[in-house]
Structure formats: C-alpha cells, structure tokens
Amino acid sequence: MYQIGFDVGGTNLKVGAVNDDKVIVARRNVAFPKGETYQNITALMAEQVRALAQELNISAKDFKSIGVATAGSIDAAGAVILHAHNLGFHNVPMVDEMHRYFPDVPVFLANDADAAALAELHAGAFRDKKTAVLFTLGTGVGGGIILGGKMFKGGMGRGNELGHMVIQEGGPICTCGNKGCIESLCTATWLIQQGRRVIVEYPISLIHEKAEGDMNLVTAKTVIDSAKEGDTIAKDIFNTYVGHLSSAIASIAVLLDPEVVALGGGVSLAGDFLFESLRERVKEKSFFKVYHEVVPAQLGNDAGIIGAAMLARNEE
Amino acid sequence: MYQIGFDVGGTNLKVGAVNDDKVIVARRNVAFPKGETYQNITALMAEQVRALAQELNISAKDFKSIGVATAGSIDAAGAVILHAHNLGFHNVPMVDEMHRYFPDVPVFLANDADAAALAELHAGAFRDKKTAVLFTLGTGVGGGIILGGKMFKGGMGRGNELGHMVIQEGGPICTCGNKGCIESLCTATWLIQQGRRVIVEYPISLIHEKAEGDMNLVTAKTVIDSAKEGDTIAKDIFNTYVGHLSSAIASIAVLLDPEVVALGGGVSLAGDFLFESLRERVKEKSFFKVYHEVVPAQLGNDAGIIGAAMLARNEE
Incomplete structure (x- = not known):
C-alpha cells in the first residue's frame, strides 16, 4: 500500500509515493506555478498523483491516503490553507479540492514544519520517541512538536510558531514585528548579517577572504567554516549564535520536557x-538534570513528503 | 462522594474534602512540621484524613480518592516526591505512604502548580477549556498547563518549569543559575528589588513615602499601588514589569496556542x-491574530486542595 505525500513550497511542488516501510518509492518534482489560480495548481497536483499511480501500475484510487504539507497557516479543522504568502494561497480549500479528484481517498493537510516533525517520528530522529521538538534553521526558524507520540497541532489547531518565542527582549527586530524572537537570532540570515558586518568592519578576517570581500557571497557556511578553521572573529559570531540557539532549546525544554x-x-x-x-x-542552561538529546534531523529534503504521507497515520 | 485534596507547603499543610460539585465541604490546616521524618509527616496527614471523615460522618475508606499537591519535583510515575527542598523531602514515597494508611483508596500525587491548573480547569478560570496556561506570580514563577483537557505532566513526566524559560538573554541572574529567565523578571521579588532601589536612589517617590523610607517595608503592592496613583518612577517600573510578563505570555502562546x-x-x-x-x-506581541484571553486565576489559596482532589479525575 502506498501513501501520497505532497511538499508544497514556493519554489518546488514535490510529491512522492511512500510505502509501508516509509520509503519514497516514486517521486515527482515540478516547479511551483506561482501566480496560477489555486484550481489550476490543484489540477496540476492531481496530475502528479495520476502519474505516480501509472508509474506504480495501480489506480490512483488505490492510494491509501493523500497528505499535503504546505508552508503557511492551516485552519483548525485541517482542511483549508488560510494564508501561505509565498505560495499566493489565501483560504484555499485544499482537502475539498483533492477530494474532487480523488473522492475515495482520505486527504490530510498540515503545516510543513509540523509534517517534518511527524516524518522524523515515523522514519527519522524521533523513532520510538513520544515527545520531541524539531527546529528547522534556515532563512527563518520553523518548528514541529511531537507530544504523546502524535504531531502537536497547537491547542487551538493553529500549530506552533516556535520561531516567534522571545529569547532576548529588546533584541533585533523580527520579521513578525517583535524584538528578540528566536527567528531574529537563530537563523542562517542572522549568521549572514554578521558575516557581512565583518566584511565591512574587519577586512583581514577569514570570512572576508572566503567571500572575496563581497558581501553578497557571504553565506552561513562561510561564517561557520571560518569559525571551524579558527578565525577569531568568526568564532565570536559562532559562539554568540550557539548562545542564542542553546537559550531557545533550553527554554522549550523546560516547558515541554x-x-x-x-x-x-x-x-x-x-x-x-x-x-x-x-x-x-544547552547542558549548562538545562533546568532538568536528566538531559535530553540534541541531534541532527535525519530526513532533510524528504521530510515534507514523508511527513505528509504519514498524516493519515497521525489520525489513527 | 468526597475526594481528599492535600496542599503541602513549607508553612502550612492544608487538606480539604471536596464534593462532586467541586466545593470544599470540610477542611483542616496544620503547621507543616518541618524537620520531622517523612513517616511522621505522613502519619500526621493520615490523621487529618480521619478527622475529616469523622466530621463528615463517614469512614475514611469511603473517600473516593486522596490527592497530594506538593512543592518540588515528582517522579515520572507520579508516586515519589524526588526533591522538595523547602519541605525537606527527598525521595519520599508519598503514594505508598498514604496507601499504608488507606489501602482501599486510590492515591495521586502532583506538583502544586500543575494541580492548581487542574483546579482552574474543573472549578475556575479554565472551565470548558481544553488548552490553557496558568502562571503563578509570587516569590518565584510557577506554572501549570492544560492540553487536550488534561493536566500536562511534561513530555517525560517531569512537569514543566515555565519560570525558567529565557526571555532576556544576559538578563538578571535567576535562582536556577541562568540569566534572564521568566522567574528573574516576572516575580513579586523583582518588583520589590526595583522598589528598594527607588528607596535608595529617589527619596521623593511615592514608593518611598508608602514604605516610610524603609527598604524592608517595600512590597510588590507598594510599587503597584504607587504606579496606580500616578507616581512616575513607579509607573516606569510597572511598565517594565508588564513588558517582561507580556513577553513571557506571548512566547508561551506561540508555542502552545x-x-x-x-x-x-x-x-x-x-x-x-x-x-x-x-x-x-500581549496583544501587541501576539503572533496569532485570534487572541487568547488573559484573566485572573479564580481559586486563590484553595487551588492546591481542589487541584489535588481532582487528580483522580485527570486519570479517568
């Protein structure tokens, strides 16, 4: 039996068929058709499902479930994408749309960060765990939470926005308008900003050398690699970053254990x-003496597809 | 049917019999016999239960349950008080001890802040709610969480320590050794410290007048009342306090919704x-547009007794 998982992002529309061993056995990847009506986009999604069925030599109605993981916010019933700004989605009835094409297949919808945590639960770093927290550290900071062996959907069904917890009152302005949120201090973006500052202020640093003195060539990796190679200024930035991130992790740990x-x-x-x-x-800052693990997520770019495919199991 | 609830604190050992309408129909209050062995203390507790039975004209074995809410940390099984420093309790097998006296009555144990949240769920500010957070703002900051209509015991059964979430990296040193925890910024203690600073630095403030220039007479109420009456310095302190507390509330809200x-x-x-x-x-800092309520807790000093009595229902 196969379960379909969609990972809908602003650049790519990815989809895979996942087998009972939680392995993606067939997959497709198309550019997200930005600017199209949602009806056209869901038609394109339905086409991918049919193509996967054909590839697997089954009928699309034999898929056990279809799950959609998407950027943005979901309604409490898990049926409508309320707002996903970078997809141009506003009040898109995703579950109904998928049902129009596949009336016999159960359809599920979730935020992509929540789905990624679910993927880790079924097939990655959270296997055999009941309670776990996933941070995704990129341009922003997303997160998914597992409680009681299930994906936590938020008390009122609005998921979590752990990137917008405050860890430094009066800190840098965040994308949400607050100051000192996790997202303003623990992103790749923060590392890049600091690296660019170095380009301007300290022309002899390793960051400067690696980026050839060009602010636009500074990445999070530039800064981290420079720290790893012993550059003093880069180490400073890296240590400050680790300070922020450890505060974020320790804070969530005292709340959720x-x-x-x-x-x-x-x-x-x-x-x-x-x-x-x-x-x-994190250990220094941990309140509880028995100390939770801090590990890399395992599923990388496949987390969205696998998590979306597992949404049906989360309801069992 | 009556359920027994104990509220075990460093000063008072309080106990009540709670009826099906969640009303305390009989109660006793004795000084906590600090320094006694735990066996003597639980013997004293058993005595109180018998006395309540007598007062209600029933046999102690007819109590439907006995719940104990205590300061300190509880083991994951909910049977042993691991550490309650101000009670002198370390590895006290409270459930077994109560069972020795009342073998036929189910016995439950919980942290007092968790129990207080459960009391609000059954008989106070959280009635008919599924998800809620209680902050208790005193010398320290405690907290209890309701998720899915149940008392949240922590992912690994160690409860929560929401007072030790960081909201101001590099802020004041907290009792736990970290800096900028909620507990270092949102307590009565913080308000008192600020008020004392005013006594030293600004001899013409209303705080100074109310406390008769005596640092030891400054309470949280002194500072808040002075702010209420328009004193500029007190208003400043109060606004800063509200800033901290609103950050704490908004942070937890984005995580738990x-x-x-x-x-x-x-x-x-x-x-x-x-x-x-x-x-x-809080509204200014809220990420979600639909805005949760911020209300006073309703049960005051009875929260421990009622919450402890409701522990049996939390397991149903």
Whole structure:
C-alpha cells in the first residue's frame, strides 16, 4: 500500500509515493506555478498523483491516503490553507479540492514544519520517541512538536510558531514585528548579517577572504567554516549564535520536557562542530538534570513528503 | 462522594474534602512540621484524613480518592516526591505512604502548580477549556498547563518549569543559575528589588513615602499601588514589569496556542490595573491574530486542595 505525500513550497511542488516501510518509492518534482489560480495548481497536483499511480501500475484510487504539507497557516479543522504568502494561497480549500479528484481517498493537510516533525517520528530522529521538538534553521526558524507520540497541532489547531518565542527582549527586530524572537537570532540570515558586518568592519578576517570581500557571497557556511578553521572573529559570531540557539532549546525544554530536540535546515549541516558546542551550552542552561538529546534531523529534503504521507497515520 | 485534596507547603499543610460539585465541604490546616521524618509527616496527614471523615460522618475508606499537591519535583510515575527542598523531602514515597494508611483508596500525587491548573480547569478560570496556561506570580514563577483537557505532566513526566524559560538573554541572574529567565523578571521579588532601589536612589517617590523610607517595608503592592496613583518612577517600573510578563505570555502562546492564560499568585491581585495594561501589551506581541484571553486565576489559596482532589479525575 502506498501513501501520497505532497511538499508544497514556493519554489518546488514535490510529491512522492511512500510505502509501508516509509520509503519514497516514486517521486515527482515540478516547479511551483506561482501566480496560477489555486484550481489550476490543484489540477496540476492531481496530475502528479495520476502519474505516480501509472508509474506504480495501480489506480490512483488505490492510494491509501493523500497528505499535503504546505508552508503557511492551516485552519483548525485541517482542511483549508488560510494564508501561505509565498505560495499566493489565501483560504484555499485544499482537502475539498483533492477530494474532487480523488473522492475515495482520505486527504490530510498540515503545516510543513509540523509534517517534518511527524516524518522524523515515523522514519527519522524521533523513532520510538513520544515527545520531541524539531527546529528547522534556515532563512527563518520553523518548528514541529511531537507530544504523546502524535504531531502537536497547537491547542487551538493553529500549530506552533516556535520561531516567534522571545529569547532576548529588546533584541533585533523580527520579521513578525517583535524584538528578540528566536527567528531574529537563530537563523542562517542572522549568521549572514554578521558575516557581512565583518566584511565591512574587519577586512583581514577569514570570512572576508572566503567571500572575496563581497558581501553578497557571504553565506552561513562561510561564517561557520571560518569559525571551524579558527578565525577569531568568526568564532565570536559562532559562539554568540550557539548562545542564542542553546537559550531557545533550553527554554522549550523546560516547558515541554522532551526526550529529544532535533535540528534541521541549512545551518544544521554544520555537523559535529555545531552540535558538540551546542550540547555543551544547552547542558549548562538545562533546568532538568536528566538531559535530553540534541541531534541532527535525519530526513532533510524528504521530510515534507514523508511527513505528509504519514498524516493519515497521525489520525489513527 | 468526597475526594481528599492535600496542599503541602513549607508553612502550612492544608487538606480539604471536596464534593462532586467541586466545593470544599470540610477542611483542616496544620503547621507543616518541618524537620520531622517523612513517616511522621505522613502519619500526621493520615490523621487529618480521619478527622475529616469523622466530621463528615463517614469512614475514611469511603473517600473516593486522596490527592497530594506538593512543592518540588515528582517522579515520572507520579508516586515519589524526588526533591522538595523547602519541605525537606527527598525521595519520599508519598503514594505508598498514604496507601499504608488507606489501602482501599486510590492515591495521586502532583506538583502544586500543575494541580492548581487542574483546579482552574474543573472549578475556575479554565472551565470548558481544553488548552490553557496558568502562571503563578509570587516569590518565584510557577506554572501549570492544560492540553487536550488534561493536566500536562511534561513530555517525560517531569512537569514543566515555565519560570525558567529565557526571555532576556544576559538578563538578571535567576535562582536556577541562568540569566534572564521568566522567574528573574516576572516575580513579586523583582518588583520589590526595583522598589528598594527607588528607596535608595529617589527619596521623593511615592514608593518611598508608602514604605516610610524603609527598604524592608517595600512590597510588590507598594510599587503597584504607587504606579496606580500616578507616581512616575513607579509607573516606569510597572511598565517594565508588564513588558517582561507580556513577553513571557506571548512566547508561551506561540508555542502552545492556548485558549486562555490565567495569572495567580500575589501579583495577580493588582486586578484590572495590571490586566488591562497586560492584555494590551500581549496583544501587541501576539503572533496569532485570534487572541487568547488573559484573566485572573479564580481559586486563590484553595487551588492546591481542589487541584489535588481532582487528580483522580485527570486519570479517568
């Protein structure tokens, strides 16, 4: 039996058929047709499902479920995409639309960060765990929470926005308008901004050298690699970053008391250099003496597809 | 049918018999016998249960349940008080002890802040709610969480320590050793410290007048009342306090998406003056547009007894 998982992002519309072993056995990837009506977009999605069925030599109505993981906010019933600005989606009745094409297949909808946590639960870093928190560290900070062995959908069904917890009152202005949110201090964006500052202020740093003195060439990796190679200024930035992130992790841990915290997204690719330093700082700040794990997320770019495919199981 | 609820604190050992309407129909209050062995203390507790039975003209074995709400930390099984420093309790097998005296009565144990939230769920500010957060603002900051209509015991059964979430990295040192925890910024203690600073620095303030220039007479109420009466310096302190508390509330709200947040403890007695200002600031900082309520807790000093009595129902 196969379950369909869609990962709908502003750049790519990805979809896969996932088998009972939680492996993606067939997949398709098309450019997200930005600017199209949602009806045209869901028609394109239905086409992908049919193509996957054909590839697997089954009928589309034999898929056990269809799950859609999307950027943006979902209604409490899990049926409508309320707002996904970078998709141009506003009040899109995704579940009804999919049902129009596949009336016999159960359809589920979730936020992509929540779905990613669910994917880790079924097939990644959260296997055999009941309570866990996933941070995705990229341009912004997203997050998904597992409680009681289920994807936590938020008390009122609006999911979580853990990136907008405040860890530094009066800190940098966040995309949401507040100051000092996790998202304003723990993103790749923050690392890039700091790296650019170095280009301007300290022309002899390794960051400057790696980016050839060009602000636009500074990435989070530039800064982290420079720190790893021992550059003093880069190490300073990196340590400050780890300070912010460890505060964020320790804060959520005292509230939810999780077994494990996993990090995904671009920044998490820094590997042991990041995780060893981070574990030490989180430990210092941990209130509970029995100490939860801090590990890399395992599913990377497939988290959305697998998590979306697992949405049906979350309702069992 | 009556359910027994104990509220075990460092000063008082309070106990009540709670009826099906969640009303305390009989109660006793004895000084907590600090320094006694736990066996002597539980013997004293058993005595109180027998006395309540006698008062109600029933046999103690007819109590439907016995619940114990205590300061300190509880083991994941909900049977042993691991550490309650101000009670002198370390690894006290409270459930077994109560069972020795009342083998036929189900016995339950919980942290007092968690129990207080459960009391609000059954008989106070959280009635008919599924998700809610209680802050108790006193010398420290405690908190209890309701998720899915049940008392949240923490992912790994260690409850929550919401007072130790960081809202101001690098802020004042907290009792836990970290800096900028909610507990270091949102307590009565913080207000008192600020008030004392005023006594030293600004001899013409209303705080100075109310406290007769004596640092030891400054209470949280002194500061709040002075702000209410328009004193500029006191208003400054009060606004800063509301800033901290609103950050704490908004942070937890983006993570848990609750229907309602309630405040208990001494500071919450400031009433509308506090709540109106607080609601406005929380609203400014809220990520979700549909806005959860911020209300006073309703059960005051009875929260522990009622919550403890309701522990049996939380397991149903």
